[in-house]
Amino acid sequence: MDLPTIGAHCALDACNINDFLPIRCRCDKLFCKDHISPETHACPTLIQTKDKPTISTPQQKLQRCAADKCNKPSLEAFVADSSDTNGRTPAVCERCKQSFCASHRSPASHSCTAPDPHLPPPRNEAAKAILAQIFPTRSSSSSSNTSSAVPVKRKAAVPANPRKAAQLRQVELMKMRHRAQPADPRDQNRNVPIGERLHVKISAENKDEEKLFWFQKTMATGKALDILAAHLEMSSNKAPLYLCRDNGSEQEGDSVLQNDKLLADQIEDGSSLILRH
Structure with missing residues (x-):
């Protein structure tokens, strides 16, 4: 069986190599890549001058x-x-x-x-920055002590626009779920589903720094108060401690939580609390 003809032979007699990708010159002949230049195959489109061969007007372009x-x-x-x-x-x-x-x-x-058009485009830097804010890299391992919970600064006032306020709350809750550590040391190695966790921001009285923890939703408020007091190194020997909702006011009033009720029955997931004397 004869092999199919692929490409063409270089038109230069001294070469005559079979090139798979021949190139057609303006003289209408096919050459290999090494002899396609008009000077290398004495192209008839060249004009001979006294000094050196030059390319005619069409070829010079x-x-x-x-x-x-x-x-x-x-x-x-x-x-x-x-x-x-x-x-x-x-x-x-x-x-x-x-x-x-x-x-x-x-x-x-x-x-x-x-x-390269065949490669996916680079990710948007602005989107990467937003993702980094919402999902920061966890620096602590699961075996670290819960008392080293990542401290965060108190947030600014909630926006007056209800829609923006709801969006801000969702973003803050996503951050808390990613960064919060179990407040109860017994929950350290337990696989507690996210839906059974109650995430809180806790701060001590007259301090702006907050820490992020989570409790099981079956935790009693009085027990949670004792655990948080240990984390914040606050004692009730001289004066009783109260666990209050953070309503941005120095007044306690109705913000004081009842110790004999479940914590999940008195606050929402992602609430801010203050431990006061």
Whole structure:
């Protein structure tokens, strides 16, 4: 069986190599990449002068290779004006869209800095920054002491717009669920589902620093008060302690939680609490 003919032989008799990707010169002959230059195959379009051969007016308009310090004609220059261009893909770099010679046609050969269209685009930096704020990297392991809960600064006032306030609360709750540690040391190694946890921000009286913890929803308020007092190093020997909702006021009033009731029955998930004397 005869092998199929692929490519064409270089028209230069001294070469005659079978090139799989021959290039057609303006003299309508096919050459390999090494002899496509008009000077190398004595192209009839050259005009002989007394000093040196020059290219005739049509040939002088050939586009050179876009690679730095390369004087070879580009591949596209030889076929751009051809009549047989229907359905032909331009001989340009698919990244930077510039035309190069056969030696520099690949992006690696001409050090192409344009992005690869086949690779996914880089992630938006602004989106990455937002994700980093909502889901910061946890620096503490599951075996660390719960008393080293990550302290956070008190937040600014809640927006007056109800919709914005609700959005802010959802974002804050996502942060708490990611960063809060179990307040009860017995829950340290327990697999408590997220839906059975009650996340709180706790601060001591007259202090702006808050810590993030979570309790099981079956925790009694009095027990939670004792656990939080140990974390905040507050004692009830001289004066009783009260666990209160943080309503932004120095007045206790109805904000004091009842110790004989469940904590989950008196506050919502993500509430801020203050431990006061």
